[in-house]
Amino acid sequence: MARAALMDFDEALERFEPVIGLEVHVELNTKTKMFSSAPNPANDEFHGAEPNTLVAPVDMGLPGSLPAVNGTAVRYSISLGLALGCGIAPSSRFARKNYFYPDLGKNYQISQYDEPIAFEGSVEVELENGRTFEVAIERAHMEEDAGKLTHVGSTGRIHGAEYSLVDYNRAGVPLVEIVTKPIVGAGADAPALARAYVATIRDIVLSLGISEARMERGNLRCDANVSLRPKGQERFGTRTETKNVNSMRSVERAVRYEIQRQAAILADGGTITQETRHWHEDTGTTSPGRPKSDADDYRYFPEPDLLPVEPDPAVIEELRAALPEPPAARRRRLKAEWGFTDLEFQDVANGGLLNEVAATVEAGATPAAARKWWTGELTRIANAQGADAAGLAEPAHVAELAALVDEGTLTDRLARQVLEGVIAGEGSPREIVDTRGLAVVSDDGALIAAIDQALAAQPDVLAKIRDGKVQAAGAVIGAVMKAMQGKADAARVRELVLERAAADN
Amino acid sequence: MSEISAEQVAHLANLARIALTEEEIEHLTTELGQIMQAVEKVSEVATPDVVPTSHPIPLHNPLREDVPTDVLSVEQALSGAPEHDGTRFVVSAILGEEQ
Numbered sequence: 001m002a003r004a005a006l007m008d009f010d011e012a013l014e015r016f017e018p019v020i021g022l023e024v025h026v027e028l029n030t031k032t033k034m035f036s037s038a039p040n041p042a043n044d045e046f047h048g049a050e051p052n053t054l055v056a057p058v059d060m061g062l063p064g065s066l067p068a069v070n071g072t073a074v075r076y077s078i079s080l081g082l083a084l085g086c087g088i089a090p091s092s093r094f095a096r097k098n099y100f101y102p103d104l105g106k107n108y109q110i111s112q113y114d115e116p117i118a119f120e121g122s123v124e125v126e127l128e129n130g131r132t133f134e135v136a137i138e139r140a141h142m143e144e145d146a147g148k149l150t151h152v153g154s155t156g157r158i159h160g161a162e163y164s165l166v167d168y169n170r171a172g173v174p175l176v177e178i179v180t181k182p183i184v185g186a187g188a189d190a191p192a193l194a195r196a197y198v199a200t201i202r203d204i205v206l207s208l209g210i211s212e213a214r215m216e217r218g219n220l221r222c223d224a225n226v227s228l229r230p231k232g233q234e235r236f237g238t239r240t241e242t243k244n245v246n247s248m249r250s251v252e253r254a255v256r257y258e259i260q261r262q263a264a265i266l267a268d269g270g271t272i273t274q275e276t277r278h279w280h281e282d283t284g285t286t287s288p289g290r291p292k293s294d295a296d297d298y299r300y301f302p303e304p305d306l307l308p309v310e311p312d313p314a315v316i317e318e319l320r321a322a323l324p325e326p327p328a329a330r331r332r333r334l335k336a337e338w339g340f341t342d343l344e345f346q347d348v349a350n351g352g353l354l355n356e357v358a359a360t361v362e363a364g365a366t367p368a369a370a371r372k373w374w375t376g377e378l379t380r381i382a383n384a385q386g387a388d389a390a391g392l393a394e395p396a397h398v399a400e401l402a403a404l405v406d407e408g409t410l411t412d413r414l415a416r417q418v419l420e421g422v423i424a425g426e427g428s429p430r431e432i433v434d435t436r437g438l439a440v441v442s443d444d445g446a447l448i449a450a451i452d453q454a455l456a457a458q459p460d461v462l463a464k465i466r467d468g469k470v471q472a473a474g475a476v477i478g479a480v481m482k483a484m485q486g487k488a489d490a491a492r493v494r495e496l497v498l499e500r501a502a503a504d505n
Numbered sequence: 506m507s508e509i510s511a512e513q514v515a516h517l518a519n520l521a522r523i524a525l526t527e528e529e530i531e532h533l534t535t536e537l538g539q540i541m542q543a544v545e546k547v548s549e550v551a552t553p554d555v556v557p558t559s560h561p562i563p564l565h566n567p568l569r570e571d572v573p574t575d576v577l578s579v580e581q582a583l584s585g586a587p588e589h590d591g592t593r594f595v596v597s598a599i600l601g602e603e604q
Contacts, residue, residue, distance in 0.1 A: 030571050031571045031572065031573050032569075032571050032572065032573050032574075037569065037572065037573055037574040038573070038574075038576045039573040039576065040573075050579070050592065051579075051592045051593045052577075052579050052582045052583065052592060052593060052594075053576065053579055054576055055576055055577050055582050056574075056576050056577065057577065060577075060582065062585075068567065068569040069567070069568050069569060070568070070569055070571055071568030071569055071570065071571060072571035073571070074568060091565070093559060093560070100520035100521065102594070102596045107521065150593070163595055163596065163597060164595075164596050164597075165590060165593040165594065165595060165596075166593055166594035166595075166596055167592075167593050167594075168582070168594075301559075302559030302560070304559075307560055307564050307565050307566070307567060308560060308565045308566075309565065309566060309568075310565040310566050311566075
């Protein structure tokens with residue numbers, strides 16, 4: 001559908017109420033897979049392995065192989081369920097979801113169906129504009145990821161494919177699928193809420209340490225269900241499901257796009273087809289995939305190769321006691337501790353830099369300095385590189401840099417040069433100051449020599465200063481800074497120039 | 506009583522990439538039909554007061570330690586494949602999509 005066939009977002013919201021439902025898949029970072037002892041590529045240690053090198057017979061569905069449940073994956077799933085405020089089932093079982101597709105060699109995916117491990121929870125989500133929502137969780141269940149298909153053909157896309165290449169490294173990676181209940185009442189905030197929800201899930205799994213949570217690697221994937229109903233109507237409209245949206249920003253854009261697209265169709269008297277849709281990052285649009293109905297027949301049945309999971313209640317309570325602070329509560333606490341204004345705090349939070357700033361403060365920087373470096377220079381460099389500021393530098397290095405500025409070893413300008421070195425991996429800030437020789441020249445003698453030289457070239461400056469034109473000092477300061485290759489404290493140079501003017505008077 | 510049709514058997518065989526002759530389809534249609542009938546006997550005894558049973562033996566929780574072990578070599582992994590490119594399996598054009 002062309003952009004022109006979209007209804008203006010505000011108009012769509014005036015006429016219709018959006019209802020969204022979100023399914024988030026989290027790849028757990030256990031050492032091994034869900035049902036085999038093959039190394040798990042969703043763990044940083046094994047990421048990027050060559051195709052089909054992390055494969056056990058179970059992952060390929062070879063005859064005679066039998067699955068064995070990863071105990072750590074079960075514990076991680078329970079922790080995640082608890083963090084989402086869910087109840088943990090005393091007994092839950094696995095089920096086979098049957099489908100014919102070569103991404104799983106068994107022709108079925110082991111999942112959970114009628115007895116998920118976690119159910120009925122709720123999570124507090126804070127939007128970038130400060131509004132908060134309670135999102136109700138329907139269930140969180142354990143399953144396995146599928147292999148990776150690469151379609152090769154004239155167009156490189158699925159439908160023109162001549163053949164497909166299969167890599168089973170990802171087959172069997174432990175997944176938890178988190179399903180929300182329908183989210184009603186977000187109105188125009190629905191797209192932002194979808195994004196903030198995924199961000200909250202990311203924060204939760206990172207704080208639990210159970211996933212690498214890198215969306216660009218597919219560690220965290222979101223399917224967004226969107227439907228519209230005329231205002232005042234009780235019954236939900238027909239929904240579409242946009243699959244595998246791979247960044248926070250795309251989640252927001254995809255929901256917004258579907259609201260506008262569906263509104264245009266409904267306003268025109270049309271009907272929405274219940275279907276799976278694909279998100280296209282480049283055009284910012286969705287396109288129809290396969291038709292989907294609730295009657296999709298996956299012929300679920302209990303997995304006969306696995307016994308029910310019945311976690312020890314004592315273990316559940318242990319995991320509950322070890323839960324980290326919920327993201328929303330943590331944000332409130334940090335904002336108070338740091339003494340930031342709403343705007344300053346949102347700057348940090350919306351930049352995804354809470355953990356970085358917190359770690360930098362922990363490493364000894366003041367909150368103000370930590371915020372300044374992360375939302376300033378580091379964000380600027382990240383934007384120029386098209387990367388995330390988070391992860392660009394070690395928080396400890398940023399704290400050290402702030403300390404070097406504080407103690408007068410570096411000016412802000414020199415510190416930015418040192419930061420470049422830090423990002424380039426040249427070492428810690430102190431090491432870079434030494435190897436690059438970047439420390440501020442604090443020897444007044446050297447500065448005075450440079451000032452004399454500058455004054456000799458611009459003899460009228462002192463007279464101007466004495467006449468009250470203090471800004472004339474700027475020309476000398478500039479010349480001195482240049483002569484010192486920037487390694488001087490401009491404020492100190494200014495003091496010395498003014499002293500000279502006063503002394504010679 | 507459920508009936509299995511020859512078309513259903515042919516469809517499943519195609520999905521599973523199993524080549525069947527007409528005779529084999531006919532043979533399997535009869536056999537699968539008989540199996541279905543045998544399984545359907547369960548519904549005669551499964552009255553509403555009988556709880557569906559998926560695991561008749563009261564066992565649970567055989568959890569595995571999260572310790573990596575040896576995996577197949579690429580050569581081993583690919584050894585049973587009709588076609589591969591040395592690192593990955595080659596399968597015929599897919600008209601569906603990932604689940």
